[in-house]
Amino acid sequence: MKELSIQAEFAGSVTLHSTVNKRNLPEFALAGRSNVGKSSLINMLTGRSRLAHVSATPGKTQTINYYLIDNRWYLVDLPGYGYARRSLSQKKMFSKLITHYLLNAPELHCVFVLLDSRIPVQQIDLDFINWLGESEVPLALVLTKTDKLSGNLLAKNKMTLENELRKYWDELPPLFLTSSKRKTGRKELLQYIHSILANS
Numbered sequence: 001m002k003e004l005s006i007q008a009e010f011a012g013s014v015t016l017h018s019t020v021n022k023r024n025l026p027e028f029a030l031a032g033r034s035n036v037g038k039s040s041l042i043n044m045l046t047g048r049s050r051l052a053h054v055s056a057t058p059g060k061t062q063t064i065n066y067y068l069i070d071n072r073w074y075l076v077d078l079p080g081y082g083y084a085r086r087s088l089s090q091k092k093m094f095s096k097l098i099t100h101y102l103l104n105a106p107e108l109h110c111v112f113v114l115l116d117s118r119i120p121v122q123q124i125d126l127d128f129i130n131w132l133g134e135s136e137v138p139l140a141l142v143l144t145k146t147d148k149l150s151g152n153l154l155a156k157n158k159m160t161l162e163n164e165l166r167k168y169w170d171e172l173p174p175l176f177l178t179s180s181k182r183k184t185g186r187k188e189l190l191q192y193i194h195s196i197l198a199n200s
Helices: 038-046 088-104 123-134 151-165 186-198
Strands: 008-014 027-032 064-069 073-077 108-116 139-144 175-177
Touching: 027 038, 027 088, 027 139, 038 064, 038 073, 038 139, 038 186, 064 088, 088 108, 108 123, 108 186, 123 139, 123 151, 139 151, 151 175, 175 186
Parallel strands: 027 073, 027 108, 108 139, 139 175
Antiparallel strands: 008 064, 064 073
């Protein structure tokens, strides 16, 4: 299949939770722990190497950032959660901002929860995933950085994640394997988004 080409542009940021619900196009949010690879995934999906700023410093994104795709829908980059070096007041602010967005954005169609494929799933990730499910927020899971480990280890970590989730879920959320470096998973994620748009 020919590689999907899309138009993308930065469409603004918000920091105050009272402003997160004023968009009028479908939104697909990216969430995950700090430094899990959200910015890299945005750049990979859009085919723009510098659209989203990639930082080696965890916790760099401190706003909700909107990217307009094909003048039709938004990718929404949420602040990372669980970064220990943030102040308590920052953690509370970001938690409130993220929570308000996820529960109140009227055009939110799916939250992609990013997980680092190289390490076992963390309790904070399980808590977040389960909270989304309990809150009836549609979600899918994205394992990032799959180019950095062997196929056997990737399969093992994927199975461990699925086994952990089965303790809580009767039916598991969709799961995608990605590598921003190799563009693994780009076609599958974009097709999944387009299928949701077609049925909305």
